[in-house]
Amino acid sequence: MQEFLEFTLGGIAVGMIYAAVALSLVLIWRGTRVLNYSQGGMAMFTTYIAWVVIRHTGNYWLGFVVALAAGLVLGAVLERTVVRPTEGKGPLNSVIVTIGLLILIEGVAGIIFGGQYRSFPPAFSVTGLKIGSVALGISPTDVFTAVAVLGAAVLLALVFRFTAVGLRLRATAFSQNVARLLGVRIGRVLTLGWALAGLFGALAGVLVTPSTFLYPNSMDAIFVLGFTAAVIGGLDSPVGAVVGGVLLGVILSYAGGYIGSELVLVYGLVILALVLMIRPEGLFSAAKTRRV
């Protein structure tokens, strides 16, 4: 029973990381039908930036905030320069460009920072929490992870629902041409979408890197699992991204705990294959034909 509790709570905590990555992917996919293969690479790079700041100032939270800001900027810059020319030109172009970006970012990170594994500090302590004598299997840092991602997701949902910016984002995502007819500057909206995706990716990066260590490929596996979570939830649905992330985290936690933990990534890929075979549209998207 104790094990079950630990696996469940631990799974939720890790699942929030997948949810954050999934959210970034959904943010971009919804608006542009582009799958951003470089999302993990972007997150790794912003984590390196945080690492540099923390090394030089000794201040974790400064590094945290700088990483998030860097995520915003990186997302916006990449959309405007590299991805914008692929918009409207067919899915293969954006696939090639974002994969190319991934390779480029990982290469540049290797050149600037070197390939060795670096340690990255967690936000709080990593000692397991207990209620009385029951070990919960999660630490204060895990709780912070869950709260941070959930909080950011809720904030995003509020922005979507209640602000003019959110309305622009949604209108552009649902019906780009109609939005243009109504005068919405969709270029700026798409840049914003990428900036927000960069933000969530950066958040995932700083939250997960303490356990994976920091190196140019550190976010590759997380990206795959985040992508799986997005597919489970339905690539169109932000709620699906969070639910998918938590679900995946918990399932993998059980699989890793009860079967064996060396093959977690493999389990993840198996789940991805199953979802794509059985219900490729995911849990939350109503499959519908879109016409403009």
Add this chain to the structure above:
Amino acid sequence: MTDAPALAVEDIVAGYGGVPVLDGVSVSARPGTITAVLGANGAGKTTLLRAISGFVRPRSGRVLVGDTDLARRRPEDIARAGVAHVPEGQGVITELTVEENLRVGALATRDRAGRVAALNDAYRRFPLLAERKRRPAATLSGGERQILVIARALMSAPRVLLLDEPSLGLAPRMVTQVMELIRQLRDDVGLTVLLVEQNARSALGIADTGLVLNLGKVVAEAEASTLAADVGLRRHYLGF
């Protein structure tokens, strides 16, 4: 009343791919008038509206609203310059509510106070929308959607309104209602309207001027009453 046209399209050549659909089309609309654009399917009526609103890039020619040539600009910039285009098929954003659809209409061109005023105006003029404001736009009937997209187009206080086949798919009674609405907008607000219609009879019933397109060229242009009276023209191009 000024003599300068609210909208002047000069010699537009435009099309998709090799063959031009519009082969030197000119239209002039005086402010506060309804101009009916008529003709058979494939004559270029929809392409004309898209060339004006920017979804089709004219190869040559000018589109003048006021003094500014808007041809070859991006659709969102043309919309911001005061040209509101209600496309064929309406373009309701079904995933949003009625109110959200309306609000998107004002986002680009009005400041915060203007947006609130525009929304209140819309509900005053279209109580039907006020009653349904929180409902998903997908739940509206065809006629209600047509009203919604016209109301949405008005949210930006446009100078020119382009309507593409507003009667399409509507029951006859709804068609009459929509046409009446368009007439009222011209009378009350002084809106300049370019009205593309297959239903030439209804369109000429409210229009001031009409022009007939055939194979990408203007074959007739006159006061609406003159066109309606020309039986030969009607039979040949307009089907009634």
